[in-house]
Amino acid sequence: MTIHVDIVSAEAEIFSGTAEMVFAPAELGEVGIAPRHAPFLSRLVPGEVRVKISADEQLPFYVSGGIIEVQPHVVTVLADTAVRAKDIDEAAALEAKRRAEEALRDRSGKIDYAKAQAELVEAVRQLQVLERYKKHKGRLEK
Amino acid sequence: MAVGKEIRTKIGSIKNTQKITKAMEMVAASKMRRTQERMNATRPYARRMQRIIRHLAHAHPEYRHPYLLPRDGKRIGILLVSTDRGLCGGLNANLFRGLLRRMKQWEEYGCHLELSIIGQKGVSFFAGVGGRIVAQKTQLGDEPHLGDVIGVVKVLLDKYDAGELDQIHLVFNEFVNTMTQKPVIQKVLPIEVEELEDQLRHHWDYIYEPDAKEVLDDLLQRYVESIVFQGVVENKACEQAARMVAMKSASDNAGKFIDELQLLYNKARQASITQELSEIVSGAAAIQ
DSSP states (O other), rough: OOOOEEEEETEEEEEEEEEEEEEEEEEEEEEEOOOOOEEEEEEEEEEEEEEEETTEEEEEEOOOOOEEEEETTTEEEEEEEEEEEEOHHHHHHHHHHHHHHHHHOOOOSSOOOHHHHHHHHHHHHHHHHHHHHHHHHHHOOO | OTTTHHHHHHHHHHEEEEEHHHHHHHHHHHHHHHHHHHHHHHHHHHHHHHHHHHHTTTTSSSSHHHHHHHOSSSSSEEEOOOHHHHSSHHHHHHHHHHHHHHHHHHTTOOOOOEEESSHHHHHHHHHHHHEEEEEEOOOOOOSSSHHHHHHHHHHHHHHHHHSSOOOEEEEEEEHHHHHHHEEEEEEEESSSOOOOOOGOOSOOOOOEEHHHHHHHHHHHHHHHHHHHHHHHHHHHHHHHHHHHHHHHHHHHHHHHHHHHHHHHHHHHHHHHHHHHHHHHHHHHHHOO
């Protein structure tokens, strides 16, 4: 039994197809959605959306937040921005992380603390997704 | 030869104009391709969003969001999307004419109208005819971002939330193809949805995380923003297409004009040569 999955960001359609299961970073913790899941609506936090296409094939994506809607046979992820894990720009993420950390160390009170923190979270999550992807890459591509 | 000097200068100046319109045509053509790609790229998001809203309208939630409840009232907010620059044929004029006609109807019903405008052309036109403009955003550039439109949308949404407006309509040009752009007046709020397939008829509701109000507030705000943004992106593609067509016909007209003037010039030149010849011949005949 499979479930249809659509992942779109405001600027592009990232993925559309069927899957056995979907994992997503909902606001109150990661959720796993199997076919015939009850209707579900939640905000997403920055993190990894994983689409399990078959027992040995998984597609990881990074989303920066958004909304997930679940109907028994279709899952829709409306992401603010979304990229395939393999397309994550590691250098840019590291740079963003460094900048955010620097901004947070700045005690002069001139910075927008909440914004810097949000940027830091996004950068760190991106790196985590990439890290995971690299670790599992060999296994996934067999 | 002094003949036709005026005509020659005129041809020269029209040729210069033609060079400009040709260049603008080419610029518009390449921009059109880019804006069109962008429009196609943002469509899936808007479509999926609409699907979710359709589902949502058929759920039976314990919390009914105000955007989904029907409202009677005669205070209408209009969000107009126009272009910043002219030279794009009748694109803006058609849109404004359609909107004015509709506004007149509304006013006959005794509606109170407020305008929120994106694009310089709309701002100057409706300031001229005395519209009530509550918000405006100009100079969007060729690649508008979602963040650019949030301000003007929020002004209307805040008024809607506060009960100062009862309806919100979006006015923009829909991109049909390069030759055709269709002015559209679309009702955004309150959200109305058509009847849906049977499987969603039974009594059901979502599981919300963290809770219904927070998620729905967030979702519906995004929904309105995505509709408006899609309108802006479509209008941008329309602008470039209309400009390309307008500039193409301007170049063609210039070409025709030049041909006519060239003919006139040649005729004048020949006439003067003929005249001179006949003068010489008749002069020579007189001597003999």
